[in-house]
Amino acid sequence: MSVNKKMIITPESSEISYADEFDVVVCGYGGAGGCAALEAGRNGAKVLILERASDGGGSTALSSCEMYLGGSGGTSLQKACGFEDSTQNMIDYIELAFEDKGDPEKIKFYAENSCEHFEWIRSLGVNYKEAAHLGRIVVPESNESLLYTGNERAYPFSASSKPVPRGHVPSHEGDFGGKIFFDALKKEVASSGATVSCDSRVLGLVVDANNSICGVSYKKDNIIQHVKAKKGVILTAGGFVMNDEMVSEYLPIQSKFAAPYGNPWDKGDGIQIGMLMNANVINMDEAFFGVYFYPPESLTYGIFVNSSGDRFVNEDSYGARIGYFCSQQDKQKAYLLIQNEDFSPSLYIDKLPVIAVAETFEELEKEAGFEPNTLSATAKKYNDYANAGFDKAFRKDPQWLKEICNPPYALIDYSFDAQRSPLYSQETGPLMFTLGGLETLKTGEVLDKNGEIIPKLFAAGRTTAGLPRTGKGYSSGMSVGDATFFGRMAGMSASTR
Ligand SMILES: Cc1cc2nc3c(=O)[nH]c(=O)nc-3n(C[C@H](O)[C@H](O)[C@H](O)COP(=O)(O)OP(=O)(O)OC[C@H]3O[C@@H](n4cnc5c(N)ncnc54)[C@H](O)[C@@H]3O)c2cc1C
Incomplete structure (x- = not known):
């Protein structure tokens, strides 16, 4: 795939002047980016967030914010609703869901830690109503916060793991979970001291003579500017469903019948910037699209x-x-x-x-x-x-x-x-978002085509091939759950280098 000509690698030279310097530069202020920035800031790092839109949020703020969480005996919400959920039970379910496409290490790590992640989300001030809706629904129509959002009760899953509801959605009437979550996250990010620069499109990286990452290049007010990144750069710019060229290259079959579902800047910029650094991209032919024929x-x-x-x-x-x-x-x-x-x-x-x-x-x-x-x-x-x-x-x-x-x-x-x-586009059919991207470790470190860690480069969310790997096995909540959880991991990793 040819990389968009707007994406750049800038060699560091005496002609480059850095506008400022930070420990960690986060590229994209949605769910993954916000969580990465917050963890990095809490870890003592000086953080800059660059966001292309005029405000943060991305697809995360547009979403219902269902998060797929469980394991460790059950989240506090699962327990309050009378459900027990073991880590192995959750691993068995997710592994079967993604068959040979799942990443066993990420699945295990996520299942082991998603209860703690739920408490972290709650600690931001996001409220959950301790009640479950056990019917077949897509997004909550009433105010219960615990739902079945996958295939847990259907064959073959019901035969290999105990069905447990794992969809956690903020308490609200109607479909506004993403906004509730993102407003709470944004408040914490602001009090962590991170600098947020909106209307700032990240274009690429600044590298030295050894191709090592030194900083980030972005365009603001129609001027290309550079900032130094001392510890790391985190790519959290969402997926590529709004990039027609990438969609027709990687999802040629799906693009014939499915319509994009996301925010306008799901252009694959993060993936393309990674590719300029020889990062490995995987799972690019997988996407989520649903036929929600119920309720009733x-x-x-x-x-x-x-x-x-x-x-x-x-x-x-x-x-x-x-x-x-x-x-x-x-x-x-x-x-x-x-x-x-x-x-x-x-x-x-x-x-x-x-x-x-x-x-x-x-x-x-x-x-x-x-x-x-x-x-x-x-x-x-x-x-x-x-x-x-x-x-x-x-x-x-x-x-x-x-x-x-x-x-x-x-x-x-x-x-x-x-x-x-x-729930479908008026013109084309079911709505789709992408599930492929940069190959990363559970720490958020980005791997190159030889399987080596690219120093100082991290990524999370739909810029990566994260936890959810197929539409066939997708459960709602796996994308926001993955983006926020592995965003945090990337923020912690980048700030401790
Ligand atoms: C309506 C809707 C409902 C959904 N509901 C759910 C749900 O309930 N549960 C679930 O799990 N999933 C849901 N999804 C999917 C989920 O919302 C997304 O996959 C997930 O939020 C992606 O998170 P992210 O952090 O990777 O990206 P985003 O939250 O999209 O953040 C990426 C950010 O990067 C910015 N950006 C892009 N390019 C650049 C650049 N070059 N420079 C700087 N900034 C850039 C974007 O503007 C954006 O703010 C839904 C999606 C939609 C559209």
């Missing part, structure tokens, strides 16, 4: 079929996993067959096309244009499984197995080219 959770009683009328997923899976399996179907065509008693209008389905309504499966299949004996045969087989209480095909949990036998039946079109729910 009663839709889970329905069955998903593709254009051949075949099922392809256990419908009690989480939206990101459903999205992945929908993406694997021919032309990304997917339909939900539902009976009348399980259908009710909601924000999530109101704008989706209902392509057929009928009194029998055969009529439904004909009206929707399926071949005879495809959809109807699948529905009858499913009913056999439901009556036997065991879904032989996909192991949908018995809780959601119910005979589909009360007409009228409807077929809702979830094909990517048909989706019109508010």
Whole structure:
């Protein structure tokens, strides 16, 4: 991939004059950057944060701020809601979720420390209501702070680890968790003494004759300026979903059907600056995109079929996993067959096309244009499984197995080219953010293409390939959880050098 021509490496020379000098320079003031700056500042470092936008926040402030946390017997919120969660249980779940793409060291470290991370977040002044919502929802509609935000209760996960809710979301009515969290973080960053420079686009690094990092170059007021970084530079500039060139190079298939989900400066600048230093980039072909077909959770009683009328997923899976399996179907065509008693209008389905309504499966299949004996045969087989209480095909949990036998039946079109729910782009389909980036250690140190640590270079959040590695195994909360946790690690590491 060719690096954007705006990105630069500036050789240190007598012609360079540094505007100022700091111990640690943080590039990007979102969740990862804010947490990195705070830990570095608390560690006694003189910190500068450079932020391209006119204020900090990034995608973190836009998000619901669900964080995926647990292990160590349970976070204080899990315990207060009556749940116990062992570290090994959390490791088993995340390892299965990301299969061979997960980073075992990061997974273990995160699971071992995420309870402590939750207390750290709370200590910023972020409040959580000690109540759990155990239904199938996407973002909290009421004020409970503990949710299931993944596939914990669905096969194969339910068979290999004990289901525990790990989605922690700040207490609030509505979907404003990111703002609540970021406002609290910003207050602490300000009192830590860090200098924040907004409207400052980081362009690259200043290096000496040995290619060692000396400082950071950025553009402010249309002038390129340089600052010295004595201990380290931390790249926390988010992902690359808003960079069309990078998306079409690394995610050519997904870019055909998914639309960007993030802030306007998710341009991959942090990744590209790392690449100029020969950093290794990994997992670039992975992204999150979801098909959230619920609430109402009663839709889970329905069955998903593709254009051949075949099922392809256990419908009690989480939206990101459903999205992945929908993406694997021919032309990304997917339909939900539902009976009348399980259908009710909601924000999530109101704008989706209902392509057929009928009194029998055969009529439904004909009206929707399926071949005879495809959809109807699948529905009858499913009913056999439901009556036997065991879904032989996909192991949908018995809780959601119910005979589909009360007409009228409807077929809702979830094909990517048909989706019109508010959770999808009006034009293109499910919303996506990227899961690839710089390869880092759990300390936030960036590795080069030979697996060596690049001295003084650190990174966290969506600029890196962090904890979440696939859309198929993604649970909500893994991105903000990862960005804030490993942001802290990077801040601690950079300031102790
Ligand atoms: C609407 C929405 C809801 C979401 N909900 C959740 C959720 O509930 N839970 C979850 O886990 N994930 C969620 N996500 C995903 C999650 O918010 C992001 O993946 C995560 O916050 C990224 O954190 P970050 O610190 O890496 O990047 P960001 O928070 O985006 O911060 C990056 C910062 O870097 C700045 N920047 C970029 N380039 C430069 C440059 N060259 N120089 C200086 N600054 C630069 C940006 O302006 C930005 O402020 C959601 C995403 C969206 C869009």
